[in-house]
Amino acid sequence: MDDVTTPRLAVLGGGVMGETVVSAALRAGWTDEDVRVTERSAVRANELSERYGVRAADGNAKVARWADVVLVALKPHDVAGVLGEIRDVLRPGTLVVSVAAGLTCAFYEARLPDGTPVVRVMPNTPAVIGRGASAISAGTHAGEEHLAVTERVLARTGLVVRAPEKDLDAVTAISGSGPAYVFYVIDAMAEAGVLLGLTRDRARELAVATVLGSAAMVQETGEHPVVLRERVSSPGGTTVAGVRELDAHGVRAAFIAAAEAARDRSVELGAQ
Ligand SMILES: NC(=O)C1=CN([C@@H]2O[C@H](COP(=O)(O)OP(=O)(O)OC[C@H]3O[C@@H](n4cnc5c(N)ncnc54)[C@H](O)[C@@H]3O)[C@@H](O)[C@H]2O)C=CC1
Numbered sequence: 001m002d003d004v005t006t007p008r009l010a011v012l013g014g015g016v017m018g019e020t021v022v023s024a025a026l027r028a029g030w031t032d033e034d035v036r037v038t039e040r041s042a043v044r045a046n047e048l049s050e051r052y053g054v055r056a057a058d059g060n061a062k063v064a065r066w067a068d069v070v071l072v073a074l075k076p077h078d079v080a081g082v083l084g085e086i087r088d089v090l091r092p093g094t095l096v097v098s099v100a101a102g103l104t105c106a107f108y109e110a111r112l113p114d115g116t117p118v119v120r121v122m123p124n125t126p127a128v129i130g131r132g133a134s135a136i137s138a139g140t141h142a143g144e145e146h147l148a149v150t151e152r153v154l155a156r157t158g159l160v161v162r163a164p165e166k167d168l169d170a171v172t173a174i175s176g177s178g179p180a181y182v183f184y185v186i187d188a189m190a191e192a193g194v195l196l197g198l199t200r201d202r203a204r205e206l207a208v209a210t211v212l213g214s215a216a217m218v219q220e221t222g223e224h225p226v227v228l229r230e231r232v233s234s235p236g237g238t239t240v241a242g243v244r245e246l247d248a249h250g251v252r253a254a255f256i257a258a259a260e261a262a263r264d265r266s267v268e269l270g271a272q
């Protein structure tokens with residue numbers, strides 16, 4: 001793999017996350033000649049090819065042989081079969097990057113030629129608008145240059161942090177699955193507004209602006225969320241009355257249980 005020029009990037013699986021990576025790489029300076037994608041669905045392959053100008057017609061083995069970086073964006077249960085297709089055609093030094101939930105670097109290393117550098121990534125869907133959060137971890141044979149190339153591929157997806165691999169299941173539970181929790185909260189707040197008589201559009205507009213503004217406020221002020229919450233809560237006022245109900249309905253405990261369940265599922269997906 002050459003660090004100076006743009007490495008040839010193959011994305012195996014052109015679903016939600018595969019498309020996100022393709023579009024981010026193109027925004028980060030890859031040309032449509034330097035990116036190829038594989039897709040089991042011909043309709044989807046056509047769609048990606050038309051949308052991004054990238055080649056999407058070849059099979060996994062052909063594209064993996066061509067690539068300097070192979071990024072696996074398949075469902076976890078499809079990965080082992082595809083690694084079997086590509087293991088004998090990878091050129092020495094080809095970097096394999098995985099975004100599959102639960103699958104460890106060791107899972108890949110056991111199924112790929114000895115010495116294959118592997119980097120495990122846990123991204124999330126806001127990456128599609130450049131506002132994602134990803135954590136990356138190096139496998140046994142991956143070094144600084146492999147982490148750096150992965151960061152280049154992900155540069156336009158948003159925040160990218162390095163983390164020890166033992167943390168990746170927790171990361172999956174918090175930021176990987178996290179957008180779904182936040183969409184759930186936005187929908188619940190908007191629905192509550194409708195119950196109180198607001199129009200659906202107005203309720204959603206206010207809920208979204210409130211979530212965006214509150215998240216930005218935590219980031220920009222650097223204040224602890226509890227301090228910011230106290231600042232909203234006038235003595236004897238409306239907010240303490242509302243937050244008491246969140247406590248009474250176990251919302252904090254529900255978030256903890258959700259994170260534990262997602263973490264456990266990530267571990268389970270990796271135990272194939
Ligand atoms: N969607 C999300 O929010 C996130 C997903 N991930 C991970 O990304 C991976 C992909 O997830 P999604 O993109 O959501 O799934 P998806 O189902 O949208 O995409 C998977 C794609 O792979 C294609 N495919 C299946 N078998 C194939 C094969 N043998 N060769 C070529 N293409 C094949 C499918 O046609 C499909 O388009 C999963 O491992 C998931 O854990 C990670 C973080 C977030």
Ligand SMILES: O=C(O)[C@@H]1CCC=N1
Binds near residue numbers: 101
């Ligand atoms: O639900 C899933 O399994 C994937 C991984 C994190 C977000 N979506």
